[in-house]
Amino acid sequence: MLELASALLDRLARGRRAAVITVTRVARSAPRGLGASMAVTDKGEVVGSISGGCVEGDAVVLAHAVLADGVARTATFGFDDRTAHAAGLACGGRVDVIAYEVRASDPVAMRALERAADARAATAGIVLEGADRGRIVASRDLGPASSAAFDAAALLAETRVVGRPAVLAVSSAPRPRLILAGATEHAAALCRVGAAAGFAVTVVDPWELLVTRERFPDADDLVVALPHEHLARLPESAVDARTAVCVLTHDARLDVPAIRQALALPIGFVGALGARATVARRAELLRAEGVSDADLARLHAPLGLDLGGSAPEETAVAILAEILAARHGGTGAPLRERTGPLHRDRPAAEAACAAPPRNTAVTRGS
Incomplete structure (x- = not known):
């Protein structure tokens, strides 16, 4: 109705x-x-x-x-x-x-x-x-x-x-939010597929030259700011268990504080691009800033399912696939390899992507 x-x-x-x-x-x-x-x-x-x-x-x-x-x-x-x-x-x-x-x-x-x-x-x-x-x-x-x-x-x-x-x-409910930290080519592709999948997409980057309507015509919001500062300013009513944050900057000066702040929010999905060496190095930096192993376990990195592609559009599909799999309790495996009903029980699927309570140890605006 x-x-x-x-x-x-x-x-x-x-x-x-x-x-x-x-x-x-x-x-x-x-x-x-x-x-x-x-x-x-x-x-x-x-x-x-x-x-x-x-x-x-x-x-x-x-x-x-x-x-x-x-x-x-x-x-x-x-x-x-x-x-x-x-x-x-x-x-x-x-x-x-x-x-x-x-x-x-x-x-x-x-x-x-x-x-x-x-x-x-x-x-x-x-x-x-x-x-x-x-x-x-x-x-x-x-x-x-x-x-x-x-x-x-x-x-x-x-x-x-x-x-x-x-x-x-x-x-x-309002459309689920997809917040993209970094106005990269991968972000442009992910913005397109995310919007098509029903997400309200926000792109945030400190470089005004990159955050343009021409590059991100499907975005709901374009924000020129440091990603972690934008995340810190979000009211609790602006995020929920359906919210996803993807850090796409490839710059430790931006992605480490952005990931730290995202993990402190009551959201269902936090992911970050990066090679395995980058992921390991970033994890050590996050631990040094007080991020617990339990919170690091929530971080989807390297980000995306293994679909074999490497172009920005192919990577965007792999990222969106992982977000949806986490949200709905999916495995990412081909349906032909599954037995039983194709559609999962919704309450169980939502529980698979439940958000933690807000981490009050992180100061807003830091």
């Missing part, structure tokens, strides 16, 4: 009625995952997708039924390999959905949609069963156990089913 925030607010502001269809369960394989949504208005407008275009026709019929009487409905698309293929679901996949009306008069729904549209953290719950099926709720509307599970899902900005009666907790 929240992924459609801007479109829904626009339609509701113009007096439209809208029904939303949201995926509540995925079995085996499906084109889109839990929480994927599409909306249908009383004027026949369709926004979004729940399957990449294969079951949308049936979903539209379901939405019109909801708009006709205001009663939420559930449905299942795909059952076995044969019928799932006919419905456009791969490998015998099945998706359960709920269709419900989103009303402009609902303060809980509107607050969540407005926050999501403004790129602020937003959460909402969709009741899946019982007399309140289809109702949009906030954490405070649930019992203690369900409320705690709901809040945990919101903290990780994930979608999951919680409590009894079952509630689908959906969350929206």
